[in-house]
Structure formats: structure tokens, C-alpha cells
Amino acid sequence: MLDIQFIRNNPDKVREGIKKKRIDPKRVDEFLARDKKWREIITELDGLRSRQNEITARLSKERDVGLIEEAKALKTKIQNLSGEERIVQDERNGILNNIPNIPFEDVLVGKNETENKVLREVGRRRNFQKEGFLPKDYLTLAEQLGIINVKKAAEVTGSRFGYLLGDGAMLELALVDFAIKTLRKEGFYPAIPPVMIKPEVYEGIGRLAADQREERFFIEKDEKYLVGTAEHTLIPLQMDETREESELPIRYVGFSSAFRREAGSYGKDTKGILRVHQFDKVEMISFTTTEESDREFHFLSDLQEKLWKALEIPYRVLEICTGDMGWTDARQSDIEAWLPGQNAYRETNSCSNTTDFQTRGIQARYRMRSGETRHMHALNATAFAIGRTIIAIIENYQTKEGFVEVPKVLRKYVGKKVIR
RNA sequence: GGAGGCGUGGCUGAGCGGUCGAAAGCAGCACACUGCUAAUGUGUUAGGGGAGAAAUCCCCUCGAAGGUUCGAAUCCUUCCGCCUCCGCCA
Numbered sequence: 001m002l003d004i005q006f007i008r009n010n011p012d013k014v015r016e017g018i019k020k021k022r023i024d025p026k027r028v029d030e031f032l033a034r035d036k037k038w039r040e041i042i043t044e045l046d047g048l049r050s051r052q053n054e055i056t057a058r059l060s061k062e063r064d065v066g067l068i069e070e071a072k073a074l075k076t077k078i079q080n081l082s083g084e085e086r087i088v089q090d091e092r093n094g095i096l097n098n099i100p101n102i103p104f105e106d107v108l109v110g111k112n113e114t115e116n117k118v119l120r121e122v123g124r125r126r127n128f129q130k131e132g133f134l135p136k137d138y139l140t141l142a143e144q145l146g147i148i149n150v151k152k153a154a155e156v157t158g159s160r161f162g163y164l165l166g167d168g169a170m171l172e173l174a175l176v177d178f179a180i181k182t183l184r185k186e187g188f189y190p191a192i193p194p195v196m197i198k199p200e201v202y203e204g205i206g207r208l209a210a211d212q213r214e215e216r217f218f219i220e221k222d223e224k225y226l227v228g229t230a231e232h233t234l235i236p237l238q239m240d241e242t243r244e245e246s247e248l249p250i251r252y253v254g255f256s257s258a259f260r261r262e263a264g265s266y267g268k269d270t271k272g273i274l275r276v277h278q279f280d281k282v283e284m285i286s287f288t289t290t291e292e293s294d295r296e297f298h299f300l301s302d303l304q305e306k307l308w309k310a311l312e313i314p315y316r317v318l319e320i321c322t323g324d325m326g327w328t329d330a331r332q333s334d335i336e337a338w339l340p341g342q343n344a345y346r347e348t349n350s351c352s353n354t355t356d357f358q359t360r361g362i363q364a365r366y367r368m369r370s371g372e373t374r375h376m377h378a379l380n381a382t383a384f385a386i387g388r389t390i391i392a393i394i395e396n397y398q399t400k401e402g403f404v405e406v407p408k409v410l411r412k413y414v415g416k417k418v419i420r
Numbered sequence: 421g422g423a424g425g426c427g428u429g430g431c432u433g434a435g436c437g438g439u440c441g442a443a444a445g446c447a448g449c450a451c452a453c454u455g456c457u458a459a460u461g462u463g464u465u466a467g468g469g470g471a472g473a474a475a476u477c478c479c480c481u482c483g484a485a486g487g488u489u490c491g492a493a494u495c496c497u498u499c500c501g502c503c504u505c506c507g508c509c510a
Contacts, residue, residue, distance in 0.1 A: 039471090045470095075489090
């Protein structure tokens, strides 16, 4: 959530910021109206409670029937007013939860994904024409090789699920191992987090706003959500913690399954494993000071590129415009890998600076050298979204015979050069 | 799932109906003192919120939410977490 004090003092900045994100700026005014009402009530309530405390102090010394009578009357008054206070506060906070993080000033303004900006294209695409064959799509190849099975998954579990089998499964383990070992060397601390989370924590990290709730799986009986990514349970590792400035940055590399309802994408990407309800992902998380987060953003984004370069797969980097940014983000960039079978780039990675938007709600703070405490800045960046990375490997490394070469850096894990 | 124990400030830990946001110790910070280190003395150090230009004043918080009471860290209920034992289980 945003800082309430900041919204009060800078309503125009917030209106402008969320408008850039294509969110109705009126939410700010609704918030301010409720906030004003709340402040009136709390001021009155504090006055009543002050009097109550005064009487209590007095009565602890001497009995006074008159004072007890006044206290009794005060008690009902306070009960009624605090009931009202709570309602108004809930209304106010409800609106607050539906205000996204605001983008940095220098972020490209745009209305949707068509206005993202390609920052660079990296890597050489294979010339299949020269090689004398047309590239196939990954699913055709993977089914022939028996390394992906979505048909059986549909029968067993439902649509938008898949099995990785044989060398497909080995590729996943290889990618996980490669990513974690690489990132460990960069100072990331390995973490395998829970994949379920309590509603109040989920809300605290700003991931349950009305706009995104539909995207979550919820287990009613136990009142727990399935996480949409490892980030969701990794960020709260710092919940209620106050670290020393000297301890930052804190970096985790997490591995977990990610669960998404994919509500609102019913007709989209219905084939294969490009868009599924469950996939595994290696994820980077950083906690930094307020000054360092922008630098950390580039650090993470560079590492993402390093991983793709290691796989020797062409990709491009996009600056995400305000209209396409994530709810919690102040800055975002994506990586799209080249898929020759589809003759298109497809999103595989995302890198986000969420500033203190996620840490405020869970009280993750640090103490500056001056003694002042602040909320940490939190960042998250995909290392590998396994399913999509495997798709990119299959399509980019396919052979004329319909086999798949294993990228050099993964060979020692998979144990072979070619999947056939 | 059943039985019991516990949850207090950065940490240890007292308080078990009445000026308690809370003793004491440790740690931290400031100052003083000693030739450095160490030691000692004094003072100081929780978080959140509201009003105010500020000084400052007020309110809330003893795992969470309710309840009893004029008054709750203290009593009652429920929940959450941790620990011990039993059951079940990879």
C-alpha cells in the first residue's frame, strides 16, 4: 500500500501516477474523503478516552459514585463511536488497497502493452531457411519426443495443466540447478518457500487488491491462498523485522510452483504449456535501502540477461510502460525470448522495483545509520519461468530431424547432448 | 485429531484487577573519567496514530479478535503461533 501521509500531502502526484496506470484517479478523492471523516472521529474518540483515563486514575485513589456514573456513560459513548470509527477506517483502508503503486517519474507513459519500448535485442537468431527446414512449434516437437503431455493432464486434472516427462523433467531440474548455482555466486540466498499464504499477509504485500483477487486460487476450508509466485511468500520473510542498514541488500533466490487462475484469458494461448495454472519458477528477490533500489533493479535485470545469454537463446528487453505495469511496481522491465516456431517473441521474465509498496503492509523495515527507521524497498525478478524457458529451448534448439539439442550449460545436468 | 504448557520492549525476564507502556539485567546510544584497549559512573533508548507552524499535548498497542469491569498485561471465550505427550501420516 501507499503511505497515507504521502497521499494526504501529495494528492496530485498520486492522482497523476495512478492515472498513468489507467486507474481512475477518483479513488484518491474517495480515499481522502473517508480519511477526513476518520480523522474527525478519531479526534473526538481520543478526547473521550482521555477523559476516561483521567477518571480511572482518580478512582484508583478514591471511590466516587458520581465519577463512576460519568464513566459508565462515557463507556457506552466510546463503544458506539469506536464502532463507527472502525467502519470508516475499514472503508478507508479498502479504498487504499485498491490504489496501486505509482510509477517513477521517468517511466515511459503508455496505455497498454502495445506502447512498451524495446530497449534492445540480443543474440543471433538461427537462419532455418539456410539450414533447409521450417522450424516447428514446441508442442509438436515435445509430443513427438514424449517430454510434454497436456492431453493426459487435461484428463487427470483439467485444462491448462501439463506433465513434463523424461528429458523434459530433466530439463526443468537442470534449469533450476543452473540458475540457483549461478545466483548463489552473486550473493543470493537459496530459499524454497511455502506455496500457501494467509489472506492478511497476502493483502499486506499488496497482492489481493480487488483488481487481482480473481487471479488467485483460494482454499476455503483452510482460508489460505495458493501463491502466484515464490515472491509472495519470500517477501514476508522480512515481515515485522527491522534490519540494520549495514545488513542490506538481502537477496534470495527462490524456487517454487506458481499458481494462477488465468481468469480473463479464456481464449488466449489455450494450447500447450505456455499459459497454465501451475508452473515452476526460479525467482530473485532483493531488499534494499530506499536509495539503492533503482541500482538493484538494474543489477537484477542484468542477471536475467546473463542467464539467457548463458542459454544462448535470442531475446529482447522491454521497458514496460505505465499502462502495462504490475500493480505493485514503480518500475518494470520484461524479457521476451525468441520463439522461432511461432516467429515471435514471448514474455518469459519480468523485473520489478516495488519500492516500499509491499513492505509497508508487513512492517519490513531497516534502521538507517542516523537511527531513523524506514521501510525497505523490495524487488523481484524472474530468473527462469521453467515452462516457458523449456519452450524457448525446444524451439531454438530443434534439429532438422525433430530432435532437441541441449544448451551447453545444461548438458552436464541433463546428461546428454541431444534429446531424441 | 486428542491432552497439557507457553506467548510481555532489540534480547533475557518480573508483573497475575487500579496512576503499568510496564521492574531488573544484558545490549545500544550520549556524556564524564582513566595514557590506548578494557573497566566505572550518570543519563538515555519501543512502535503506531491524531491535533499543532513549533514547543508540546493526547490516544492506541503486553500474540490476535471479542467479552466481563468505572478500570485488564493481569479474569473469561475464540483464534493464531511455539513447545511436550498421544494418534495419524510422507
